[in-house]
Amino acid sequence: MTLKKEIFQGIEAVLFDLDGTLIDSMWIWEDIDREYLGKFGIDLPDDLEEMVQGMSFSETAEYFKKRFHIPQPIEEIKAEWNRMAWDKYSNEVPLKEGVLAFLEELQQQGIRMGIATSNSKELVELVISKLGVKEYFHSIRTSCEVAKGKPSPDIYELVARDLGAAAENCLVFEDIIQGIQAGKNAGMRVCGVYDKNSERDAVRKREEADYYINSYLELA
Structure with missing residues (x-):
C-alpha cells in the first residue's frame, strides 16, 4: 500500500x-438500546440514534436517564451497556x-x-x-x-x-x-x-x- x-x-x-x-x-447498538429500554417497558424511539450521535458514553447515559426516566444511576447504566456489548465486541466485531x-x-x-x-x-x-x-x-x-x-x-x-x-x-x-x-x-x-x-x-x-x-x- x-x-x-x-x-x-x-x-x-x-x-x-x-x-x-x-x-x-454500529449495528450492535440499536439491538442493545432496544433490549435495554425493553427492560423498562419502553419501545425504541425512531429518533434515538440521531439524538445521541456524537455524544460521549457518559452523555448518552445521562440522556437516557433524563429522557426515559431511568431509575439506575449513570455509572450503573454505563456498566450494564458494557456488559451487554462485551460478548459482541469480543467475538463478532x-x-x-x-x-x-x-x-x-x-x-x-x-x-x-x-x-x-x-x-x-x-x-x-x-x-x-x-x-x-x-x-x-x-x-x-x-x-x-x-x-x-x-x-x-x-x-x-x-x-x-x-x-x-x-x-x-x-x-x-x-x-x-x-x-x-x-x-x-x-x-x-x-x-x-x-x-x-x-x-x-x-x-x-x-x-x-x-x-x-x-x-x-x-x-x-
Whole structure:
C-alpha cells in the first residue's frame, strides 16, 4: 500500500474514530438500546440514534436517564451497556476492510496514530486488543475524558496534544456527521468513511469532509 500523496501531504498524525470507522460495530447498538429500554417497558424511539450521535458514553447515559426516566444511576447504566456489548465486541466485531494494511503503512511511514472515540474505555481496550491493533496507537482517548462530546473539537484536540501534532498536520477519519464536524472544528483535515449504518448521510458526509472513502483499500 502506498499512501495517496494529495491526502497525506504535510500529515504527521492520523486520528481515528473507532465504531463505524476502524471497526464494523454500529449495528450492535440499536439491538442493545432496544433490549435495554425493553427492560423498562419502553419501545425504541425512531429518533434515538440521531439524538445521541456524537455524544460521549457518559452523555448518552445521562440522556437516557433524563429522557426515559431511568431509575439506575449513570455509572450503573454505563456498566450494564458494557456488559451487554462485551460478548459482541469480543467475538463478532471485525476490522473494516483494508484497515490493518493501512495501519501498517502509516506506521512504516512514521505517522503517529491515535483513537478518539465516544465509546467506553473498557470496550475500546477490549476490541483493539482482541483484533491485534492496540500496538499501532500512541493515544487512545474517549469523549468521557473531555468536557463535551462530538461535534465539539475537545476529543480531537486532546489526542493531537498526546501525539505532539499541530491541528494543521492532523488527518481525521470519521464515519458520522458529528465526528466530521468535530475534526473540522479542531482545525484538522477530515476524511469521511462509508458505513452502512450512516449510509443515509453519505451525501452530506461527502460535502462536509475534505475527502471521502468507501474503503481503506482506496488509499492503496
